[in-house]
Structures are given as C-alpha cells and as structure tokens.
Amino acid sequence: MRIAQVAPLAEAVPPKFYGGTERVVSWITEELVRQGHDVTLFASGDSQTSAKLAACHPEGLRLLGYRDHTAGHLAMLHHVHRRAHEFDVIHFHIDLLQYPMFEDLYHKCLTTMHGRLDVPDFMPVYNTFTGMPLVSISDNQRDPMPESSNWLATIHHGLPKQNCPYYPEAKGGYLAFLGRISPEKRPDRAIEMAIRSGTPLKIAAKVDKADQEYWDEKIEPMIHHPLVEYIGEINEEQKKDFLGNALALAFPIDWPEPFGLVMIEAMSAGTPVIAFGNGSVPEVIKDGVSGFIVNSMDEAIEACRKVKDLPRAGVRAHFEGRFTAEVMVRKYVSAYEQLLAGQGNVLKMPAAGAFSPQYGELNGTAHGPIHVAAMPA
Template identity: 40%
Template sequence: MRIAMLAPIAWRTPPRHYGPWESVVSLLTEGLVARGIDVTLFATADSETGGTLRSVCAQGYEEDRDMNAKVWECLHISEVFEHAGEFDLIHNHFDFLPLTYSGLIDTPVVTTIHGFSSPAILPVYRKYNRRTAYVSISAADRAEGIDYVATVHHGIDLSQFDFRAQPEDYLLFFGRIHPDKGAREAIAIARTCGKRLVLAGIVQDTGYFKQYVEPALESGRVDFVGSVGPARRNALLGGAGALLHPISFAEPFGLSIIEAMACGTPTIAFNRGSMPELIEHGINGFLANDCGEAVAQVARINEIDRARCRQTVEARFTVGRMVDEYIEVYQQLLRHPPHGGAS
C-alpha cells in the first residue's frame, strides 16, 4: 500500500509547539510507517518523518510571514496531485481545496475533515460527496448532506505524557487565545474560585488578548506563558488540578483534553460539540453549561480519579487505535474506491 499523506503547511510536521492538524498527521504517518506501510509525507521541508518526505516550501507560512500562504498552498497541493499515479491512495488533511483536484485523477482520495471553518465551505464538500471519501473526527462534527465512511477519533502517543497522581494547586487554560476557546471565561472561573490560572497558547486574536487577557494578568494569580513545546506542555498539563475548556463553539474534537487526561488531569468543559464524546461527566471530568456550573465543578475536582483519566486515554485515544482504524478505512476504499477513483 502506497499512501500520499497531504499535511497542512501552516506549521512544520510535527509542529514545534502549536499545530494540531500537523500533530495528528505526524502521529498517523509515523504509526503507519511503523506498520511497514509506504508513506510519502507531503509537508514543509523542515518536517521530520520516518517515511519519505516531499516538499515544495522550506517552512510553514505561520513561521515565515513573508510567504504568501495561498501561493504556497497551491504549489503544495498541486505537487501531490501531479504525482497521484505513484500512489494507491491520497489522504488529504488540507481541508476543502484539494477536493477540487480530485476529479482530475484516478487515485482514490480520502479526506479527514478536521472541522468546518464556516458553512460557506460546505458546497465544495457537497460537490465531491461520494466522488471522494470523508472521515469525521467526531460524531458531533458531521454536516448534513455529506456522507462519511467512518468517524476516527484522534489518538496520541502516550509516551509523550507522564501520569501525575498529585497535581499542583493551579488551573490551566491550554489553547488558542481566541473568543472560541474561552480564555476570558477561564479567567473569570479561576478568579471566582480563588485559584491560580496559567494560560498557554498562541495569541490568535490580538484584540481579544489585549482587551480581556492582558489586563487580567497578575504574576502568581493569572500567568500567560505563550505557546509551549512538548516538554513544557507535559509539565503544565500534568501539574494542573484541572484543565478549563469553556468553549463558545461546537468544537470538532479537543486534543488538549485527551492530552490532559493522559497526564491524569481532568477537564471542566462547556458542553458543546464533541465534548460528551471525550468527557464522561463525573468520571474523567465535568461538563458545564456556564461559568457558574464550572465554578461549582472546580470545588468537586478531587472527586475525579486521576488514574481513571489516564485509563480513558489508554482505552480509547491511543495513536495505535487511530492507526488501526485508518488502515481499515484505506482497505475499504481500495476494495471499493469512491466514484472518482479507479475501479
């Protein structure tokens, strides 16, 4: 089986700090390579893989703001499809744009939909429905009028996350600084509880950061540490009493939640999107409807068995399980290609 793995090029694969899509692509690629599958990773030139790396751009456009993102996206995507005949299957992690190439080739294409940035992109997915194959990353993130061959939850490499039975006395917000993710609400929850809050993540909305986060910063009470790499991530997640995830949108998945659970840390999340698929209320975390409920749940966080959090990931969210399920998808598509693929 020869797989062309099409990664995004906003960041390196795997990312040095932020880059959830690139992180998933890397874990899947390396897992497949470890199974003896021939994978060519189409990613930035500074990416790292045990498979074959093919690239057209030196680094991610988020790491070099002089790059024209659209130009390099077009060059990157076309490189895959111009060499489609070299592969048995193309696995697209690049959102909707590559679908517009899929009718021009015979090689089957499967797209993992990492979320819908806007309803405005749905016409592209609908046009190529059944001519390509779609995988959702949660049952919650399925759009009407689109057919899916599978739902495959993300998995993580447990060796990157150390279990900690005894946390420190702080709460953690770990994600993009953006209204969708709820940094403002996390600050309000922590203040009401009288708990220290550490915020980690890239600043994606500068205006929001300056209005709601920066004025609240106070050393030892509300600390912002920016975007962090794997080692600091492991330490922050494991040391937290709880991860606060007061989202204001229907989140398709939530890697930080299973990463926190791998360290033994439960999450208190607003009950939207895929959260009920990841969190068993009262077992490995809590689902809240508002800040008031979240405050009450912080007081109950010691009811959660941290070992049970780790066990949840071991049972449901390992990279091995993710790889197994994608191999099943590939085999299914090679036996019965979508209408756009070779027969």
C-alpha cells in the first residue's frame, strides 16, 4: 500500500525532546515500513526515518522559535495535495487545516485526532466539514464531538517493544512524574502524593512559556522538600532508566486526557501507573494489574503503599498485549483497507445538513463510521 504520513512541523519526527504526536507518527511510519508498505513521510527536514522523507521545512519549528505554525502547515498541505495521486491513503496528524483543502479526497484520507476535542474555537470546522474520516485515540476523546462526525475507528497508541525495555526491578524506589509542568497535569498532586506517603519523587518535565507563571507561583515553591527532586526535560535515552527504575509513574491528571503516552511507556518498562481516573485512563490502565486508578488523594496515598506488590511482569504483559506499535499499526492497516473498500460511499464533501462555503446546506446521507475489530485484551 502507498501511504502518506503527514506530521506536524513543530518537531522533528521523532522529536529530539518533548513531542508526543511526532513520536507516535514515527512509530506508525517505521512499523508500516517494516511491514512492507511504501511510505512517504511529510515532516521537517531534520526528521529521521526509513520511509521516503518529503522535507517541508529545514527544521522543527518549535526549537527555531516559531510561534505560529499555520503558514508552514499550509505550504506542506499544498505539496501533499499536488502529490495526492501518488498515494492510496493520506494519513494526517495535524489538527484542522486539511479539512477544507482535501474535501475532494476524503475517500482516501483520514485524520488521527491527537489532542483534546472540547475546544470551542475548533467546533465550526468540526460542524462544517463532517465528511473527513477520523480516528480517535481513545473512546473518551470523542465525547465533545458532534454526532455527525465521521469516526472511522478508535486506535490506541502503541510503541516499539524495545523503546522502553523491561526492568524487572525498580532499583530507584521513587515515584516518577514525566511530561510537562501544567495545571491540568497536576504536578502538585504528585508532590503531595510523595510527601504524604513518604515516597521520593523525581520530576522530569519541561516548562513551556505558557506555564511559566504556574511554575513560578505554584510548583517551584513546592520542589524544595527533601523527598522531591526536579530534573527538568530529559531525552529518549534518559527516559529508559528514569521510568524503568521507578517504583511507579504518578499520573495525577485533572483533565480529559485523550490518551497519555507516558502511561504505556511506563508499562513497557514494567513500571505500574498510579493515575487519577480522568479521560482515557480507564481504557489504558487495568486496575490492580498494570497500576491503580484512583479518584481521591487518599486513594492515591494508599496506592503508593500498595504498588510495590504489583508484579512488574504483569505490567509488561498488559503492555505487550495491547499497546505495542505492531498492535497499533495492525489496526491502522485494517482501517486503511476498510476505508478503501468503501471508497465509493465516503462523501467527498461535508455530510448531510452541514453548511459548507463551497456547497451550502447539503441534503443526503452521511457516510457512517467504519469499525475496526477490537484486539484482545
């Protein structure tokens, strides 16, 4: 199959540091190539891939200091559209701009929704361009979307088995917090969990400019406790030991997390997860097997005491059964095949009742979702 993967230009694929979407795009691309598909990756020129690289900007835009990535993405999408005849499937991993530009090609397109979907600013696009086939990364992620959305499948993320190798023993004995310092990630909860349970905590996280005030006023004053160590942003190689030697990953989120990649990275290492039960958490964590799902600070403290009794081999087995790159890509290939099999039925314009600047108010019927059979747990 000839497949185009269209990545965000914010980071290289894979990213040098933080960049969950670009990391997933890399895993999908490399596994598709491994399985024998002809893949072209549209991404920044500093990306590393075994696919054909279509470089759409010399470097990732975030590290170059670009604040608005719209212009770069519009230029990239123009090139993708001009080359669309070369591909059987065009798989987008950017938010919105492709919806109007690819109306004539919805029969061979799909978009994986990587972020939160409860943003009111985006709803005019979701309500208007309802023909684009969509993939959610958790069932919970879909909740805010219009009923007319053209859901193709829910496909959970997966990562290569070797990325975070299995650690049969947590030599560090600490709680790990990994990702981004922000109010919705609730590092303050992780700190409270550590102090109240008497468990050391290591925080490996970046501070974006948008969250600097939250760091300065809320979190920085809390990290001077002897049980708390702030490390800062770490790279992929450092992440292996950081997660593998942890007693547990603290995932104390306070928002509808669409997926939470760090949860499966920890599970890959055999490290259980203590997570507040928001967003995708109940779909990812098997309570009492790969970690604990909690709904209060008291439950989180109790989980810190119980987590050492969870067999790490069971955590790794849960990961291998559901969240590897091979499992993920097998589902995507199934979705591609079903998309192409229904090519004549996928609308090449917005669905019935939607308003489009090009077509006005439409009559007719919307193409329903294609369901990919669930993999065994």
